[in-house]
Amino acid sequence: MVLSAKVVSLALVLLCYTGQAPRTGQATARLEFRLAEMEPAEGLEEAAIEKTGEKVYLHKEIIINNEDIGEARAVESSWSRDFEIEIVFSNRGAEKMARISLANTGKRLAIIVDGKVISAPFLRGQIADKAQISGAFTKEAAEELASKIKSK
Numbered sequence: 001m002v003l004s005a006k007v008v009s010l011a012l013v014l015l016c017y018t019g020q021a022p023r024t025g026q027a028t029a030r031l032e033f034r035l036a037e038m039e040p041a042e043g044l045e046e047a048a049i050e051k052t053g054e055k056v057y058l059h060k061e062i063i064i065n066n067e068d069i070g071e072a073r074a075v076e077s078s079w080s081r082d083f084e085i086e087i088v089f090s091n092r093g094a095e096k097m098a099r100i101s102l103a104n105t106g107k108r109l110a111i112i113v114d115g116k117v118i119s120a121p122f123l124r125g126q127i128a129d130k131a132q133i134s135g136a137f138t139k140e141a142a143e144e145l146a147s148k149i150k151s152k
Contacts, residue, residue: 029113029148033064035100036110036120047110047117056120058110063100068093072150074142077134083142084134087149098128113145 036056037044044057070090074083089097101109101123110120111133119133137145 028066029145030115031064031066031069031149032062032110032112033097034062034110034112035059035104036108036117038108047112049120050116050118054120056108056110056117058112058117063109064089064093064097066149068096069149072146074137074139074146075132082134083137083139084132085137085142085146085149087131087133089129089131094128097131098126101128102126113149 036047036058038056040046040057044059046055047058048055068090069087070093071086071088073086075086077084102125105123105125107123108120109123110117112118133145
């Protein structure tokens, strides 16, 4: 799985392994982006990617959270019939993402929704203004998750 920077929009493409929005009963889905390692080390928290069970080791610092999101919406995938969640970072979020992604190229970035690691792709360059969480989302699931992410 790979995160790649686009020349024009610097979009972050995140492959997720679930097509269902979390059903927690809470109004807002807690979104976190945290750096992750492939090997355990002191100060890292062990976690597993929800669908695959692959272990990753999370840094404690939350790089991006709901406060860094300006907009979230369901969009049709450009390469399949599935839907994705497009996340547009706030100005502050875009600045943070650009700085962190550039400084950590080659490392993994864990995407966590409501405490569950849904993906941990590799950063492959600087990313700034937006991201797409893609996978086998139905339209309804993508709309529900986007709505929960942007509810602050």
